Amino acid sequence: MAGIKINGLNKFYGDTQALFDVSLDIADGEFVVFVGPSGCGKSTLLRCLAGLEGVDSGSIEIGGRDVTKAEPVDRDLAMVFQSYALYPHMSVRANMEFGMKVNGLPAKERETRIAEAARILQLGEYLDRKPSQLSGGQRQRVAIGRAIVKDPKVFLFDEPLSNLDAKLRVQMRVELEGLHKQLAATMIYVTHDQVEAMTMADKIVVLNGGRVEQVGTPMELYHTPNSRFVAEFIGSPAMNVFSPKAGLTDLALNPATAFVGCRPEHFELVAPGQGHADATVTVKEQLGGESLLYLGLAGGTNVVARVDGDDATDVGQSIGLRIPPKRLHQFDSSGHALH
Incomplete structure (x- = not known):
């Protein structure tokens, strides 16, 4: 089980409140997208889930376990960032293997996981190349592969397609949707792009000024927005x-x-x-x-x-x-x- 339960989360940066009493239930295996304009709190919420930011009040449960104060390494999560954050001097294989080596995973298990991730992401022929020899889409797949080999309970994606051109973004959206179906894992994806949210999500969480404005399926938000903000944010062109x-x-x-x-x-x-x-x-x-x-x-x-x-x-x-x-x-x- 890798369901997530967020209860009454509040986050301050000094005197500025970034999150206001955020409560969410995310089911095991759901693909959930946090969406909203710049500064709405979506990346802050993701970082709180990952343990990269502390919270001032409220709680976070993953798989029924309270991880509110747990270190990131103890939350059984894998995160893919907007920047690929690959080691430029290492091959694709070494980039994917590095974290498993640090954690002491046996060589045979590392090899098996890399081979499976390479199969899923169609990276087999690139394993011995350096990041500089890859396209933007291939580098992003390596970053995702590095997350897959951790075999986490939950995947967190922080605007992972922002650095790609329009055509590659569409291609990677399709690939991520396929990846979700293959892995059947819980995935949380942050974006400011409502088209990404509409096309990828099982459930969308619309954030506005650090508050949850509405939660629902893409079509629920499209047809029955509960506020003018959601009505004008979801849909292209807007309502x-x-x-x-x-x-x-x-x-x-x-x-x-x-x-x-x-x-x-x-x-x-x-x-x-x-x-x-x-x-x-x-x-x-x-x-x-x-x-x-x-x-x-x-x-x-x-x-x-x-x-x-x-x-x-x-x-x-x-x-x-x-x-x-x-x-x-x-x-x-x-x-x-x-x-």
Whole structure:
């Protein structure tokens, strides 16, 4: 068992509080992503889990064992950092073997673990190369391999794909998802990239200002955000959130509604005067299979609609926008969702 239970975690740096009463349950074998903007506390929370940062109050359990005050080496974790942190003078094999040597693992066991990690990560032909002879994606796989050979209960990933180009990031996302399925291990992954979070996670933890804003599956967060913050953070392009005073008519709204929201793909384009608002197309981005229409509403409000790539709507055209009732999101003045 490698489930994780975090209870009431608080963390201060001097007078500045970085984490506020964080409580989470992570099931054995789950792939959980901590996501949020820079400074939200996601890396701090990960480092507290790893034992690289102490906590001021609260507790951490891994596999039913309280590790709140345990040293990192005693938590049975393996961490993969944003920087690959490989020894440049060592071969791939030696980099993967180093930690096992230090811990006194027998040579035969070390060899077996390296061979298995190399098989999983397709590194067999690179074992005798130095890091300088590898691509960025290969170096990241070596860093992951170094974690695999530890045979930990939990893998921790701190923005491991940030140094890769866009194409490699997509490839490595797929590889990490496959790795999770092969190892069936508990994995916690930190990123500021909500696309990574949506595509990889079994469960997403959205952090905001050191607090847990919402926890749920990717689609739960996408379809039922419990705050304006989550609504605008999850999804690309983000949910349109705007005042109902922006020329909206005939919408049944909660009296407490200060803002309404609609995902770009949920707008229905109709003839002017036939929807809940009229809009003018200011920019059209054609992306192949889909197009994004940037639209101006009354009072200077701008929204985005996602349409089929063959849609003929063009810049300068006036259209009507309809929001299907089941696709309408409402938020009060504090940003909390109204259901």
